[in-house]
Amino acid sequence: MxxxxxxxxxxxxxxxxxxxxxxxxxxxxxxxxxxxxxxxxxxxxxxxxxxxxxxxxxxxxxxxxxxxxxxxxxxxxxxxxxxEGGRLAYPISARTRFSEIVGTAGREAGGRLVASRLEPADGAIARRLKIPKGTPVVRLDFVRSANGVPLSAGTTWLPAARAPDAAKIYEATGSITRVLAAAGISDYRRYSTRVTAAVADAIDAARLDLSPGRPLLVVESVDVTPDGKPITTSTGRFAADRVELMVEN
Amino acid sequence: MxxxxxxxxxxxxxxxxxxxxxxxxxxxxxxxxxxxxxxxxxxxxxxxxxxxxxxxxxxxxxxxxxxxxxxxxxxxxxxxxxxEGGRLAYPISARTRFSEIVGTAGREAGGRLVASRLEPADGAIARRLKIPKGTPVVRLDFVRSANGVPLSAGTTWLPAARAPDAAKIYEATGSITRVLAAAGISDYRRYSTRVTAAVADAIDAARLDLSPGRPLLVVESVDVTPDGKPITTSTGRFAADRVELMVEN
DNA sequence: TCAAGTTGTCTAGTAGTATAGACAACTTTC
DNA sequence: GAAAGTTGTCTATACTACTAGACAACTTGA
Missing domain, CATH: 1.10.10.10 (Winged helix-like DNA-binding domain superfamily/Winged helix DNA-binding domain)
Incomplete structure (x- = not known):
């Protein structure tokens, strides 16, 4: 207006x-x-x-x-x-944890695993994870919400060899940090973040409870272990009406 | 697909x-x-x-x-x-200069001043610049392009007292860095960046040569001088089909 | 209490969307 | 060169979107 x-x-x-x-x-x-x-x-x-x-x-x-x-x-x-009911400020930093962000805003973090599968890494995922194309990766498709309102629909890929039980653990805990901890990886940080925008298609609209055509923030990221080796890469699609990204320099 | x-x-x-x-x-x-x-x-x-x-x-x-x-x-x-065509990777770092980014991508940076005026800082701008509400600020509305293709439509505000000739210099040079240099400010850096997304309305569609409804990255930022004092604040609306933001940690 | 304003529901007509079929004009492959 | 595949154009029909008007049911303010 x-x-x-x-x-x-x-x-x-x-x-x-x-x-x-x-x-x-x-x-x-x-x-x-x-x-x-x-x-x-x-x-x-x-x-x-x-x-x-x-x-x-x-x-x-x-x-x-x-x-x-x-x-x-x-x-x-x-x-x-x-x-009825504002946008969640979502900081992008080296150590960004969804549950912390949502909790800090006084909301209850939630989410569900939509789908998971073992698949060969295609060209783009292989490049992100610095692994050979075709290497088996675990793919997790999930939706994250705050107070029951979906905020983002995303996908995380991680090398199957490093976290073979990823899907089972994520389904039980909804936490990538837990998945990695179970794989003996207790520390990791954000290496890069790439942001673009899109409009919600039918699938995202359904997952995020949005009308198709609503704006999304599309965030592609790579996380690395302390030795600098990529451990996960994700693509998150955030409902721009509900979330705004904060970058602190 | x-x-x-x-x-x-x-x-x-x-x-x-x-x-x-x-x-x-x-x-x-x-x-x-x-x-x-x-x-x-x-x-x-x-x-x-x-x-x-x-x-x-x-x-x-x-x-x-x-x-x-x-x-x-x-x-x-x-x-x-x-x-046909590709997206320009646009890094968001402490020292981001449009012409450098575009030039690095092998494209020719361009742009034009759409409008400028002296206005009193409203509540939001005053907060960003940490000045009293109502303080005179110079407002610059511009469009930036690469190889003649519009990438972003934006607005920059800066305290009028610090850069009274901002509009004239920006119109002649198209460079905020030049504007600030003329005001005796030779060094400044990005302090914060806030990213959200929107869909192009009629005005942005016209300025960016987009169809209305196309996704935009909306980037609000504050730049500070070495003493930490805010010197400019901007809102840029990038055509998400043409630009992607890169955050390096 | 009444008038004005607001949302809710019903009927009806026109324009745009989506489907369908058919054929033309062109390119690619064998 | 012929067949298959591809985009381009034409005609026709059914459904949805948009407009219009009218009245009902409710709230708010004087």
């Missing part, structure tokens, strides 16, 4: 396969994520939003229904539509 | 305001951005893609037309559809 104030988003460019209601829902969600409308505050009325976007009120209703369906807002007949 | 292989994206969840063709276009773009299909390589044929997604070939054609319209692919009748 802050941007809408400086230039009306009603100046709609040609449709790019995204319905009007979806665009309005995204804009409202964006305003909420930006803190323009805080939790507990009321959205403008349907007729006002319709006027701002230059669309029919029904279209706005469709957008709000979407947000309500996602638990971002709650509509009350006669009163208005109210915003 | 790698994802399509492991679980069919044809398992479509309920439509969430995003057309099929858009979803397919996004999936193809994602595969391209992930390097699954490198520049110069050929996409699978329309009939194959249609079979994979369980949609009509025309729907695939619509998706490919979208990607072609954005210059990501080029279709050749009889031959197939080919991938």
């Amino acid at each position: 802050a941007r809408a104030r400086e230039k009306p988003v009603t100046a709609r460019p040609p449709a790019a396969g995204v319905t009007l209601w979806r665009r309005i829902a995204d804009d409202l969600e964006r305003a909420i994520a930006a803190g323009d409308i805080a939790a507990g505050e009321k959205l403008p009325g349907e007729t006002e939003i319709a006027a701002r976007f230059g669309v029919n009120r029904h279209t706005v209703r469709r957008a709000i229904a979407e947000l309500a369906g996602r638990g971002l807002v709650r509509a009350a007949r006669g009163s208005g539509t109210f915003v | 790698a994802r399509a292989r492991e679980k069919p994206v044809t398992a479509r969840p309920p439509a969430a305001g995003v057309t099929l063709w858009r979803r397919i276009a996004d999936d193809l773009e994602r595969a391209i951005a992930a390097g699954d299909i490198a520049a110069g390589e050929k996409l699978p044929g329309e009939t194959e893609i249609a079979a994979r997604f369980g949609v009509n070939r025309h729907t695939v054609r619509r998706a490919i037309a979208e990607l072609a319209g954005r210059g990501l692919v080029r279709a050749a009748r009889g031959s197939g559809t080919f991938v």
Whole structure:
């Protein structure tokens, strides 16, 4: 909405396969994520939003229904539509542990293993882990959440030879640190982090309980043991509406 | 495509305001951005893609037309559809200079000042620069490009008292380093960087020559002088299709 | 208590999306 | 050179999105 104030988003460019209601829902969600409308505050009325976007009120209703369906807002007949529940600040440092970050923010860390398998490392994973292409790696696909709200969907690969029981341990504990400890690796640190952004496709949308097309932070990282040898590489896809990355120099 | 292989994206969840063709276009773009299909390589044929997604070939054609319209692919009748172009690796370190990064990648750095003005620092900017709210700051809105392709649209704020001629010098040189040198500040470094993601709205789409809805990396940063005092703060919006951020620990 | 404002529901018509089939124009392979 | 494969174009139909209008049910403020 802050941007809408400086230039009306009603100046709609040609449709790019995204319905009007979806665009309005995204804009409202964006305003909420930006803190323009805080939790507990009321959205403008349907007729006002319709006027701002230059669309029919029904279209706005469709957008709000979407947000309500996602638990971002709650509509009350006669009163208005109210915003429910902020972004977690996620520091990227040499020693970043999900459960610590979430715990520090006063939320309860959770997650689940979606899938796991032993597979040969393809070119990209092999390069990241500095192993020959085709080397067996354990692949863990998981979703991480805070207070039950999914924050990221990710995949971690680690050399099977170094952590053959990775999947079983991760399924039981949900912790890479535990997986590595069981493999005799008590210390590791972040070596590199590569950040890009994407929009959620159908799979991520389902895993992260997002609408397709919502922005994601895509974080590819490599962790090394004290001798500098890569021990894991991961790709995490964070819901940008729920998480922001912090880099401290 | 790698994802399509492991679980069919044809398992479509309920439509969430995003057309099929858009979803397919996004999936193809994602595969391209992930390097699954490198520049110069050929996409699978329309009939194959249609079979994979369980949609009509025309729907695939619509998706490919979208990607072609954005210059990501080029279709050749009889031959197939080919991938064009790469992302610039953009390191985030204490001493990051746009022109150096672009030059190192063998591209020619460019850019233009879109707007500039003297304004009172609002709450957020004041906090970032550790100055009283309302203190006059110079605001510079600019677009940066490599080889003429826009990479980021951004805004930099700096205390007017320290660099009163900032706008004039930036307009002439396109360099913050030059602006600060003229103000007698020969050394500064990155203090903090905060990364999130968004989708391009109409304004950024126009400035970055993107389709609205494309993913952006949003980078908020603060630079300090050797005495630790904030000297500039910036917000940059990078086209995620063209730039990836690198964090070295 | 009443008026104004707000969300909720119903009916109806038009434009865009998705599907389907067919054929044309071109490239690649044998 | 012929067959197979690939993109390009045309016509047609069914479904969804978007618009419009109207009224119901509820809340809020004077």
